[in-house]
Amino acid sequence: METAEIRRRWLNFFEKNGHTVVPSAPLIHDDPNLLFVNAGMVPFKPYFLGQQTPPWDRATSVQKCVRTQDIEEVGKTSRHGTFFQMNGNFSFGDYFKEGAIKLAWELITTPQEAGGFGLDPDRIWPTVFEDDDEAIALWLELTDVPKERIVRRGLADNYWHMGVPGPGGPCSEIFYDRGAEYGPNGGPAVDEDRFMEFWNLVFMQYDLSVVRSKVDFDIAGPLPAQNIDTGMGLERIASILQGVDNMYEIDEVYPVLARAAEMTGKEYGKNSGQSAGDSHPDDVRLRVVADHVRSSLMLIGDGVTPGNEGRGYVLRRMLRRSVRSMRLLGFEDPCLPELLPVSLERMKQSYPELETGFDRIAQIAYAEEDAFRRTLASGTTILDTAVARTKSEGGSVLAGDQAFALHDTYGFPIDLTLEMAQEQGLEVDREGFTRLMQEQRERAKADAKAKKSGHANTEVWKDLRALGATDFRAYEELTSEATVVGLVVDGERVEELEPGQRGQVILDRTPFYAESGGQIADDGVISSDGAHLKVVDVQRPIKGLIAHTVEVLTGPIRIGSPVLAEVDEEWRLSACQAHSGTHVVHAALRQVLGPSALQSGSYNKPGYLRLDFAWNQGLSAATRSEIEEVANLAVRQDLPVRALHMTLPEARDFGALALFGETYGETVRVVEIGGPWSRELCGGTHVRHSSQVGALTITGESSVGSGVRRLEAFVGMDALRFLARERAIVAELATLVNAQPHELTERIGAMVTRLKDAERELDKARKDALFADAAKLVDGVKDVGGVTFLAHHLGEAGADDVRGLVLDLRGRLGVDRPSVVVGTAVAKGRPLVVVATNEAARAKGIKAGELVRTAATTLGGGGGGKDDIAQGGGQDPTKVGEATNAVEWRVGELAARS
Known part of the structure; x- marks a missing residue:
């Protein structure tokens, strides 16, 4: 069955x-x-x-x-x-x-x-x-x-x-x-x-x-x-x-396992014993692939995108474990395009929406695999070098700072570092890694405001919720008469708030929109006789309860006080423009790019909107202009905007888009603009006609993760102000270069071309001066066990300069005698090293790739290349001399063996 x-x-x-x-x-x-x-x-x-x-x-x-x-x-x-x-x-x-x-x-x-x-x-x-x-x-x-x-x-x-x-x-x-x-x-x-x-x-x-x-x-x-x-x-x-x-062999899981086995040439179950402990490593990897591919399909289907925190990190970890398991099974090519459709065929019987959204799902998954393949290419070499260095020093634990550098610089997840280190017989200093991660988070959050929803003491909110649900009036009115039913400070209930205090106010009814669905909370005031409170945030700490974070300007305010809650009218209008504008841009995006360009997240505040959507490549200027034009035409057409309430199945049949990351009850609210042109499940506030959105201008488009792009735009007066600033900049540039606005592109393009030509001339002159000294450098060679050894530090220089000089010096040393040339430099605060060997040196077993790894280990990094020339880098520029000495010692050791 x-x-x-x-x-x-x-x-x-x-x-x-x-x-x-x-x-x-x-x-x-x-x-x-x-x-x-x-x-x-x-x-x-x-x-x-x-x-x-x-x-x-x-x-x-x-x-x-x-x-x-x-x-x-x-x-x-x-x-x-x-x-x-x-x-x-x-x-x-x-x-x-x-x-x-x-x-x-x-x-x-x-x-x-x-x-x-x-x-x-x-x-x-x-x-x-x-x-x-x-x-x-x-x-x-x-x-x-x-x-x-x-x-x-x-x-x-x-x-x-x-x-x-x-x-x-x-x-x-x-x-x-x-x-x-x-x-x-x-x-x-x-x-x-x-x-x-x-x-x-x-x-x-x-x-x-x-x-x-x-x-x-x-x-x-x-x-x-x-x-x-x-x-x-x-x-x-x-x-x-x-x-x-077991579960890996049922009809919804096994087809992926079987396809993975076929792709890798493995025979599942051939080497397994009866108990789980007897499972062959290849069988374990095939099960990992089968489980994680299906899980990733379902997670992306429900709106999760790969990232470095929370849900996104779990998804990223599973996708990467799948890819790496296939590589360990011997399959080096991209695997998800082969495996994900197999999982879809089995799961769509129960979840047909997966097939509808598969283009989006595939874009995200395949982009993540491509990104991880690049990460593996760079990070594996660094990790191997760090492991080799740890072992050479007699250690059994990979240092936390090395694990952190892999994560921070090369995008290597700590879990992958743990697994790969364990495979080579090492543990990882998790405490050191965690400490460095925490320090980084604290630095990143130093200037951020604390979240104000007050989840610290959920029992408080449960007790207040037991008094009754907040009567939410934001769709109908901007002003409500209400009664204070609860006051909270630092997660604890209090009887009153005094002037200068900050806390949460719970009202029996409110016109304030609580932050949700990407829309920030309303601004406004709560007032009563002798009390005036500025509302700085509105949240839903638990379902059915709305908490207003306030700063008490005058007071006090007490439980039971009758109050007047007033939303800032201009704030609300601008917020409505932004939220409706988000729907308009989303519909325009899908009209231009197709239905797979589905929103995966949004943020809007008065005058500004941000929309994340599934797409795996940047948008051209022409495409951005087309999206902007379609959106503004919809605004110009004065399309009606209305909200409907229906059951979730009815909404799906109606063609409403359920956006990812949101949860919905049995009865949902559908906001439509222009009938079927835009229908989305949404709890936000909106304008009544699309023309009220006003001007809409897209200001930016960028990548925010694997298979996810971001559009940013201004609406209403903020859009007009933005365009006015752009016009002023154009006017200033025209004055600076003595040209008409329509001539700017040609005039500035010509200036940039001349500047690049000048930079190339300067670069050539600098290199000529550098190579002019090469003849003098040859006089400084050493004899190391019968091998000509030459090392030179260029100071601040780029990799191309170092590589060019090393190749030039190797040529000057000739081919009759074994020779090794080492060039070092510091680029943007990080050391780099290039090593070249001639054919006579390679015949003695002296290879550039091995020598670069020796230097890079000392520098706290990694590197590689061919036997004749190789390049590496590291973290500590103060150890350049030590790294050169290590290479010289290794050359002598290899020469003595030959």
């Missing part, structure tokens, strides 16, 4: 049993504690925590999940994978233990021809919490499982909670006996390879007040309503129903 069919049967079964089918949430979730959705119940957390009222009594879903804490173990065992899918059925105060067990038993044992999974009842083993006699009685009453196959287990195995105060309770896990070939008999307590857990039924019935660990917590009492949260691993049940050993 294919995985897509298992998924379909799951949803059909629970829908027939009164459950609402809830679509999978994107992998990017708005939980500040999670990088990705990592469990099927994550989208339902607000209901289980009592923060929101669930819109249904029963629900079911197949949720996309990613877990990365064990990424190094991927491929080494059959249990570790990054992307997986979790089948779940949920009850919110409806059915409890009896219903959960009854439904589970019916689905898994109903014959396949009747729509079930058709598992053999005699091979099913349930486990229950050791004190849960009720669950045992229900298993015996409702199923055919004998008492000897129902296993009691302790808190570590059969009790569930979220790790924080809140709901929890015992659980019942369902295992399947895969047969004697997988291990000894005796049930899950004896062997969990033979007895595979594939479904967990969680009985949420208690309110946990304190949680110290998985097995150490306090129970405050029973929950007001008993809930059910279950999770069946789709990949696990697929492996059972498809009769394969």
Whole structure:
């Protein structure tokens, strides 16, 4: 049974049993504690925590999940994978233990021809919490499982909670006996390879007040309503129903593994033993490729782009591990263009949107592979040199500063350095690396403002949210009468704010737009009798609650005070222009470049917009002008702008674009400009007609990552001011060069040409002077073990100058006697070295590439090249002399051996 069919049967079964089918949430979730959705119940957390009222009594879903804490173990065992899918059925105060067990038993044992999974009842083993006699009685009453196959287990195995105060309770896990070939008999307590857990039924019935660990917590009492949260691993049940050993061999994963094996000439499973510990390194690498390619497809599909922080770094790491695993398997060419389409063919059955967006996904993935291949080419040499130096000095730990230099200068991820160093028998000073990274982050953030949303104490926000949701009035009004329901300073609730203080104000209703969807918060004031507060930021610390960060100018302001909340009207108008302008530019971009140029991020503030989109090459000036023209024509046409509310499936059918990085509820807001020309899911504020955007001018286009470009633009008065400044600059230039504006391009072009010609003449004169001294330098040669050795330091000079001089000197030394020439210099604060050898020296085994690596090791860098000439560099210019001496010593050593 294919995985897509298992998924379909799951949803059909629970829908027939009164459950609402809830679509999978994107992998990017708005939980500040999670990088990705990592469990099927994550989208339902607000209901289980009592923060929101669930819109249904029963629900079911197949949720996309990613877990990365064990990424190094991927491929080494059959249990570790990054992307997986979790089948779940949920009850919110409806059915409890009896219903959960009854439904589970019916689905898994109903014959396949009747729509079930058709598992053999005699091979099913349930486990229950050791004190849960009720669950045992229900298993015996409702199923055919004998008492000897129902296993009691302790808190570590059969009790569930979220790790924080809140709901929890015992659980019942369902295992399947895969047969004697997988291990000894005796049930899950004896062997969990033979007895595979594939479904967990969680009985949420208690309110946990304190949680110290998985097995150490306090129970405050029973929950007001008993809930059910279950999770069946789709990949696990697929492996059972498809009769394969593990998740890597199911129909959604194995085709990528098989294609990778074909490309590399490897035979998967040929050298593996029965246990995970017996896995051949080639098999581990093939599994890594299969898992990471699928995970990357799903992550990029949900809007993640490669980067150096957070989610982007996880994606980058998986893509690069895939590429490097293929290289270690012997495949040197680009591999993702071969592998990613294979994964798409399997996953599009369940997620058809992947096929629609595959051009964008492929652009991002392939660009990242190209970038990494360049990184490998430069960084591997540097790493090999550092490893060799560490070993030569008798060390077993690669220094943290070397690992940091690889990361900072060459883009080598620390995880890759760890893996490659380990392969060569070295550890890495992680503490030293982490310290240097932290110092760099602190320097980068020295001038940045602290984020003002106040996540430091989430319990405060939960308590305030319990008083009721903030009535959000930003779409309807700029001024609202309101009441202060909460005041917070430094994450703690207070009774009042005094003049000069800064804190958060919670109102029962607000006209202020809270920062989200790329749009910054409104500016304005909150005032009451005797109090005047400047609003400097507005955030949503938790769903349903809006917090206004204020500076108290006069006061005090107290809880319960009636206030008038007023948004700065000019600020809001400019913000609306920018946000609507973002939609206009996005639509224009897609019209000019095609539908694959999809927005992957945005930022807009009054008068300014920034839009990131999937594209793997820079835009020409003509293309930028065309996009700008299409956008301004749309503004000129005075297209109507309207907001509609509908369900998420209705919005997709309507043609609305769901933008990446955003999370959406069951009911969504669609903003359209000119009907179908621009339809996007959006919670921002907008103008009423496109003409209100005003002038729009694109000011810049650049790269912000692999396969991602960025457009920047001004709108409204800011666009006019920008154009006025440009006009003033043109006028000044015209005056300076005594030309009309339309003559500037030709006149300045001619001046640049003359300047370049002058620079070339100066460069030639400098080189002539340099080589004029070459004859004198030859007089300074040394005899090193029968080899003519000549070294010269040029001071501040470029690589071309050093290389030219070294080749000239080698020619002057002749061919009869073995000779080595070493040239060093400092360029932009970094040392460089060039070594040349003649044929007679090479015949004695003296090669330029080896000598350059000797010098570069001393300089704290790396290098390489051919036997006759090679070049390298390093970090420490004070060691140039020492590096030259090291080369001379090595020449003498090699000469003595010949």
